[in-house]
């Protein structure tokens with residue numbers, strides 16, 4: 001029996017045994033019932049879900065408590081929220097998880113970060129956490145065949161920038177924009193709000209509140225970031241693409257932030273990690289026309 005069917009049968013069983021529905025229909029006025037309906041519905045669901053300790057086996061072989069919709073190892077009110085949305089036919093609210101509970105990516109990985117920022121489990125253009133996804137020039141939202149200054153959207157050379165520029169020596173337009181706007185953000189443009197590319201500050205927070213190690217997932221090398229809460233994020237090593245050719249695949253993580261290097265605006269900040277490093281690290285980046293991977297974050 002599927003997990004969803006188990007829920008339905010347990011809710012039905014609870015309602016029969018306690019007779020709560022009959023009691024409420026006699027005692028409460030229609031107005032009060034209407035006001036209490038969401039609350040009572042949640043109580044009924046939670047009662048059904050926690051009535052007895054059972055576990056279910058997930059497709060990946062792991063087990064979790066019956067009713068643990070968000071895979072956090074607990075059955076609580078946040079699981080009710082997910083269930084209510086599903087029953088009402090609404091687009092389910094994204095539910096944070098510590099690791100991917102199923103194959104319906106992308107998931108929101110909760111690493112216990114102070115800002116509350118959640119990280120996507122996979123790259124833009126990827127359908128699995130270990131998938132490389134697309135390679136994007138900084139400030140562009142589509143992949144393309146040729147990546148160089150002549151095809152770059154926001155400038156034809158390092159000193160001919162047309163957007164995101166802080167100094168006159170790098171282009172005639174000095175707009176002092178230092179963070180990508182939503183329309184130029186590969187995560188927002190492809191996935192919608194509130195997905196966005198991480199800022200350099202997001203990378204800093206990730207590195208300072210997780211432990212990073214070089215590892216492999218389903219045969220793909222990459223960096224793993226583990227939060228104090230047990231949340232785990234994997235970034236595949238999709239390689240370097242400075243000169244139009246992807247190389248060092250499977251040995252080099254190379255991710256764009258949405259933050260311009262305002263000291264040298266032809267550059268934007270990046271996150272790097274390779275198999276010879278002991279930890280991931282931030283850098284002052286590289287030329288914006290080059291290709292990099294994009295791992296979205298999710299923050300309202």
Ligand SMILES: [Zn+2]
Nearest residue numbers: 100105107121
């Ligand atoms: Zn996932």
